[in-house]
Amino acid sequence: MKNTYFLTTAIDYSNAPPHLGHAYEKITADVIARHQRLRGKDVFFLMGLDEHGTKNEKAAKEKGVSPEVHCDEIAEKYIETWAKLNISYDSFIRTTEEKHKEAVKKIFIRLQEQGDIYKKSYQGLYCFGCEAFYLEKDLDEKGLCPDHKRAPELVSEENYFFKITKYKQKIKEHIINNPGFIQPESRKNEVLNLLEDFEDISVSRETVKWGIKVPGDDKQVIYVWLDALNNYITALGFESNDDSNFKKFWPARVQIVGKDILRFHAIIWPAILFALGIDLPECIYSHGFITIGGTKISKTIGNVIKPEDLINKYQTDGLRYFIIREMNYGNDGDFAAEFNEDKSFSKCEILENRVNADLANNLGNSLNRIVSSILAKNCEGIVPERFLEAEKDFPDFIEKTKDKVGESMDKFALQDSVISVWDLVNKLNKYIDSEAPWNLAKRAAEDSSVTPYFHGVLYTCLETLRIIAILASPYIPEITQKLWEQLGINESLQAQNWDNIKWGILKSGTETKKGDLIYPRIDSKLADKSKKRSS
Numbered sequence: 001m002k003n004t005y006f007l008t009t010a011i012d013y014s015n016a017p018p019h020l021g022h023a024y025e026k027i028t029a030d031v032i033a034r035h036q037r038l039r040g041k042d043v044f045f046l047m048g049l050d051e052h053g054t055k056n057e058k059a060a061k062e063k064g065v066s067p068e069v070h071c072d073e074i075a076e077k078y079i080e081t082w083a084k085l086n087i088s089y090d091s092f093i094r095t096t097e098e099k100h101k102e103a104v105k106k107i108f109i110r111l112q113e114q115g116d117i118y119k120k121s122y123q124g125l126y127c128f129g130c131e132a133f134y135l136e137k138d139l140d141e142k143g144l145c146p147d148h149k150r151a152p153e154l155v156s157e158e159n160y161f162f163k164i165t166k167y168k169q170k171i172k173e174h175i176i177n178n179p180g181f182i183q184p185e186s187r188k189n190e191v192l193n194l195l196e197d198f199e200d201i202s203v204s205r206e207t208v209k210w211g212i213k214v215p216g217d218d219k220q221v222i223y224v225w226l227d228a229l230n231n232y233i234t235a236l237g238f239e240s241n242d243d244s245n246f247k248k249f250w251p252a253r254v255q256i257v258g259k260d261i262l263r264f265h266a267i268i269w270p271a272i273l274f275a276l277g278i279d280l281p282e283c284i285y286s287h288g289f290i291t292i293g294g295t296k297i298s299k300t301i302g303n304v305i306k307p308e309d310l311i312n313k314y315q316t317d318g319l320r321y322f323i324i325r326e327m328n329y330g331n332d333g334d335f336a337a338e339f340n341e342d343k344s345f346s347k348c349e350i351l352e353n354r355v356n357a358d359l360a361n362n363l364g365n366s367l368n369r370i371v372s373s374i375l376a377k378n379c380e381g382i383v384p385e386r387f388l389e390a391e392k393d394f395p396d397f398i399e400k401t402k403d404k405v406g407e408s409m410d411k412f413a414l415q416d417s418v419i420s421v422w423d424l425v426n427k428l429n430k431y432i433d434s435e436a437p438w439n440l441a442k443r444a445a446e447d448s449s450v451t452p453y454f455h456g457v458l459y460t461c462l463e464t465l466r467i468i469a470i471l472a473s474p475y476i477p478e479i480t481q482k483l484w485e486q487l488g489i490n491e492s493l494q495a496q497n498w499d500n501i502k503w504g505i506l507k508s509g510t511e512t513k514k515g516d517l518i519y520p521r522i523d524s525k526l527a528d529k530s531k532k533r534s535s
Contacts, residue, residue, distance in 0.1 A: 011095070028329060095231055107230055111226075125139070201268060269284075
């Protein structure tokens, strides 16, 4: 098996700035990417924007600017938000890029020449919010789009169609014969049921003007399926002068999408790849939604929370940690937000309780008590010698934790993985309480024979903190960096790998560094002094 790990998220539609729902997908994908880098994989993490189509034309018109200007403005907001959230993508594709547009044209011609694309007149129920045609049976009991709660319009056009029906049996066999292809497993039957009634799809539009023109037919624009979906391979250089990344990284290890677009990625996308003679991705992972009061976050509905509001109040890692710890990946998770009278975000009490308990108290307190207090007062901040009797079962427990985290991440059980890390954090806290190193310090001052054990307890705490910093770095990169710096280790945290998660690597004689609280309590006067946070 290749040591490469190609990971993609859905490319977001750029008619509006990002909200919490977008952030959820990107944070979870980033945790996976960082973890796989830690495991020694050569990771290529792709994100981007879908910038063509009716909604962008409309949004640009409402603002009184060209679609190009609108897309540039929105792209800047997305990139700024992902930077604030510490999203470590390797490439960010925009479907307005020339490289992408030229490759899509070549793909269209190739499929047309081999008879997989043909032209015909069509009439169907079209949802402009989804930019998709629906069968009547796919609408809700009121005849509305299940996502946007609007009645689709009857649209008649002459368009180019892609022969999905030619590949339906092949897709069905692939899904059945490859149990890990669609995850979570619970979504597989849903896709197989949808596949039964799937018809050939329109891959061009005559009424849309903002997009890639169909080669040889300027009246038609290539529609989203052959435009946006192909970003996953055009970003790697497919159908370009340099396809080295495509040869190196494809097929994708995992393509992460929301459950609302699973049918496109598990049916249309495989059909395109089969038609092109390209291997399918190993896994399409369909995550659930973050809801507000049980309702999906949507600009249309008007319950949008901006990631910046949460970052300003809870810091980047507070939001990242909460999302991974509280949301069961694959299922919906409710964000119990409270709003001000003007409908702006006020607070999320369950988030505050979680980060105060886990980040400020359990992790932050452990570091502060050992490094800034006991070690500084009794050992001049220098890491002491090991003492085997003081280490108890920590070496074995850490090996088991490492295995649990790896196994959970390989199954995309992100919540389980971070719980395993925090089991280690909690074990350290109990160890500190039971060993009471502040009392050992007093005893050692009176009886030098106690000193080796006292020092061994401190070493055990510091070595556990070192390993926690490595294991937790994919989830909370900023906090673990602060922790790492206070441990005084010369090698960078970013240079650590899976092999560094073993007992006894921390060197005695290392000079630790007292620092600020790595995550002040939300209601603390020390928290965000410049803004005087309040709960």
